[in-house]
Amino acid sequence: xxxxxxxxxxxxxxxxxxxxxxxxxxxxxxxxxxxxxxxxxxxxxxxxxxxxxxxxxxxxxxxxxxxxxxxxxxxxxxxxxxxxxxxxxxxxxxxxxxxxxxxxxxxxxxxxxxxxxxxxxxxxxxxxxxxxxxxxxxxxxxxxxxxxxxxxxxxxxxxxxxxxxxxxxxxxxxxxxxxxxxxxxxxxxxxxxxxxxxxxxxxxxxxxxxxxxxxxxxxxxxxxxxxxxxxxxxxxxxxxxxxxxxxxxxxxxxxxxxxxxxxxxxxxxxxxxxxxxxxxxxxxxxxxxxxxxxxxxxxxxxxxxxxxxxxxxxxxxxxxxxxx
Amino acid sequence: xxxxxxxxxxxxxxxxxxxxxxxxxxxxxxxxxxxxxxxxxxxxxxxxxxxxxxxxxxxxxxxxxxxxxxxxxxxxxxxxxxxxxxxxxxxxxxxxxxxxxxxxxxxxxxxxxxxxxxxxxxxxxxxxxxxxxxxxxxxxxxxxxxxxxxxxxxxxxxxxxxxxxxxxxxxxxxxxxxxxx
Numbered sequence: 001x002x003x004x005x006x007x008x009x010x011x012x013x014x015x016x017x018x019x020x021x022x023x024x025x026x027x028x029x030x031x032x033x034x035x036x037x038x039x040x041x042x043x044x045x046x047x048x049x050x051x052x053x054x055x056x057x058x059x060x061x062x063x064x065x066x067x068x069x070x071x072x073x074x075x076x077x078x079x080x081x082x083x084x085x086x087x088x089x090x091x092x093x094x095x096x097x098x099x100x101x102x103x104x105x106x107x108x109x110x111x112x113x114x115x116x117x118x119x120x121x122x123x124x125x126x127x128x129x130x131x132x133x134x135x136x137x138x139x140x141x142x143x144x145x146x147x148x149x150x151x152x153x154x155x156x157x158x159x160x161x162x163x164x165x166x167x168x169x170x171x172x173x174x175x176x177x178x179x180x181x182x183x184x185x186x187x188x189x190x191x192x193x194x195x196x197x198x199x200x201x202x203x204x205x206x207x208x209x210x211x212x213x214x215x216x217x218x219x220x221x222x223x224x225x226x227x228x229x230x231x232x233x234x235x236x237x238x239x240x241x242x243x244x245x246x247x248x249x250x251x252x253x254x255x256x257x258x259x260x261x262x263x264x265x266x267x268x269x270x271x272x273x274x275x276x277x278x279x280x281x282x283x284x285x286x287x288x289x290x291x292x293x294x295x296x297x298x299x300x301x302x303x304x305x306x307x308x309x310x311x312x313x314x315x316x317x318x319x320x321x322x323x324x
Numbered sequence: 325x326x327x328x329x330x331x332x333x334x335x336x337x338x339x340x341x342x343x344x345x346x347x348x349x350x351x352x353x354x355x356x357x358x359x360x361x362x363x364x365x366x367x368x369x370x371x372x373x374x375x376x377x378x379x380x381x382x383x384x385x386x387x388x389x390x391x392x393x394x395x396x397x398x399x400x401x402x403x404x405x406x407x408x409x410x411x412x413x414x415x416x417x418x419x420x421x422x423x424x425x426x427x428x429x430x431x432x433x434x435x436x437x438x439x440x441x442x443x444x445x446x447x448x449x450x451x452x453x454x455x456x457x458x459x460x461x462x463x464x465x466x467x468x469x470x471x472x473x474x475x476x477x478x479x480x481x482x483x484x485x486x487x488x489x490x491x492x493x494x495x496x497x498x499x500x501x502x503x504x505x
Contacts, residue, residue, distance in 0.1 A: 208428070208458075210420030211382040231390060245457070249385065259385040260424075263393070263457040265433045277455025280444040282434030284392045285489065301392070301434035324390060 150218060152196050154189050158182055164202075165269025169305065169319065170225030171200070188223075198223065201243050208244055213257045215241055215250050225264070227304035227324050232261060268302040274314040278302075284323060291320065363395055363490045364388035370399045371497065373411070374427075380415055381424040386431075391492030393457070394432040396473060398501045402481065406501060428458030429475065429504040435494045438486035441471055460504045475502040 161180045163171055171179040171186060178189040181202070188198030198221045209215075223242045224232050232240040232247060238258075239250040245266065249259035267275055282301050283291050291299035291306055298309040299320065306321040364387035367375045374397050378384050387395065403411055414423045432454055441464050444452035454462040454473070463474045471483045481500030488495035 208421060208424040210417075210424060211380075212417065212420075245459075246386075257382065260382045261385050261389050263383075263386055263428060263431060265455065265457045265459075267433070267455060275455065277453045277461055279448060279452050280436055280454060281440040282394065282432070282436045284435045285494075303433065 149185070149187075149196055149199055153194055154180060154187055154196055158187070164266075165272040165316075166266045166303070167225070168269060170227065170303075172226060188221075197221075208246055208260070209248055209257045211257055211259070215248070215255050215257065216243075219243055220255065225303070227322055228262060231324060264303045266303065268300060268305070268307050268316055270307065270316050270319050272316055274298075274300065274309050274316055287321065287323065361490050362388045362492050363391065363393065363495055366488060366490050366495065367397060368488075368497075371397050373400045373403045374398055374430075377415070377423060378427060381420060381427055383424065383427055383431075387492075389492060392435045393493040394434060394436040395493065395495050396430040396432075396462075396481070396483075396498045396502065397495050398430070398481065399484070399497050399499060402498065402500050425458055425504050426501070429456050429460045429462075429502050430498075431457045433457055437494060438471060438483060438496065442466065445471070458504060460502075462502060473498065473502065476505040477503050479503050 158180050161182050162168065163179050163181050163186055167186065171188075173179060176191060177198075178191060180187050180189060184202050186200040186202065187196045188200070189195070190197045199218055200223050201219060219241065222234055222240070224240050224247055225242055228247060232238075232249075234240060234252075236252065239252050239255070240261065241248050241250060242264075245264055246260045247262040247264070248257045249261050250256065251258045267278065278300050281293055281299075283299050283306060284301060287301075287306060293299060293311075295311065298311050300307050300309055300316075301323075304322055304324040305319050306323060307316045308318040308320050309315070310317050364375075364378075364384055367387075375384075378387060387393070413419055414426065436454075441452065441454070445464055445466050451463055451465050454464060456462060461476055465472050465474075467482070471486070472480055473483065474480050479500060479502055481498040481502055483496045484499050485497035488497070
């Protein structure tokens with residue numbers, strides 16, 4: 001009961017004070033506020049909406065020592081410019097954890113309550129979101145706002161907002177589409193008209209869809225990451241969709257989740273630093289003779305790929321093999 | 325510990341048979357290295373509760389898929405250590421997201437053998453960390469020859485049967501349930 005009360009109290013605080021960082025106080029706060037602004041334009045470039053602060057709060061649950069903060073699991077880093085390294089830490093508050101993001105160059109960026117963590121995730125909230133806002137998978141945006149992103153023109157300043165390192169090989173640009181990210185989403189942009197025609201929600205800290213959950217309509221297009229497309233393609237029996245750290249199998253008649261075919265960690269990507277938790281050698285058994293750790297190179301597996309790591313700097317230097 | 329108990333009481337898992345064998349494609353090399361059985365097929369009779377929970381969460385297809393994953397599988401007796409009713413609560417349909425979160429706290433990316441963990445513990449000065457696919461962090465230490473894994477709430481489990489090798493990964497049987505933060 002005590003935890004319930006604490007959780008409810010924290011939720012109320014988070015609703016009334018959606019961002020602890022004051023945009024008028026210091027550079028970090030200004031950057032945080034700027035980072036939460038939507039930059040999607042409709043038609044001729046008129047800005048049509050601004051993201052709610054709650055949305056940014058919900059973008060991701062940050063864990064300490066996870067390496068670079070552009071991991072898909074740390075989706076809040078999107079929209080802050082390409083590939084700028086930041087570090088994070090979770091601080092225990094009195095009632096709910098505080099998440100503090102620290103920019104390597106500029107000091108504290110954002111301080112906010114963790115909406116999705118806590119002892120009873122989602123309790124007292126609506127799927128981890130404040131009452132009245134939408135499901136957890138869209139950054140707690142009010143219903144309808146997500147749909148407004150579709151068909152909109154992505155602002156020019158998103159041209160360099162690349163997909164996080166770990167997902168860049170999942171969604172490579174091709175002749176038809178560009179993939180950019182921001183505000184907790186990957187935007188699929190149709191090259192022919194520069195309009196956003198697909199949204200992919202980034203990780204939300206280990207909150208998964210459950211069996212029977214209807215698949216959200218705004219995300220309902222074939223979005224299986226590139227390396228898994230040969231395994232799971234839409235057919236008469238099943239559809240497959242990526243979201244929230246997993247590839248889901250959907251019943252085509254109900255469009256509801258009826259299985260999880262793969263769990264994706266989204267932790268490693270070329271150019272990023274090997275996170276804590278990957279010190280343990282994890283290369284699949286059949287590839288060990290080929291990719292054995294040495295003093296010159298480590299090898300680690302993640303989400304269908306084997307990566308090479310510089311042991312001295314812990315930088316992930318190359319994608320060595322795709323093994324799916 | 326109080327938070328851990330409270331969390332456990334709020335959750336739960338149903339038990340049924342997990343008989344799916346719809347193996348997704350895997351590499352020939354993987355099969356040669358670890359045989360043809362998948363993790364889902366090879367969980368064993370001492371892990372019926374975990375198997376049932378995985379099925380309830382829809383993760384039986386994951387464990388039958390290409391992987392590779394390393395799964396820390398609590399044996400049936402491990403669930404007896406949970407507070408009374410916790411498993412039943414977790415198994416309710418409305419608790420499925422929590423159930424999935426608990427289960428994914430036992431699944432790691434790639435294939436990790438006990439000797440890999442032991443080596444990392446040694447290199448780490450007596451301790452190492454393991455990242456779960458659910459985003460959780462587990463720590464591992466040695467206790468004699470055994471490996472002890474601790475979750476972020478302080479719950480501990482001992483690897484009692486290491487290195488079950490399958491075509492899509494590795495299974496280590498453990499004697500406790502590892503809860504997420």
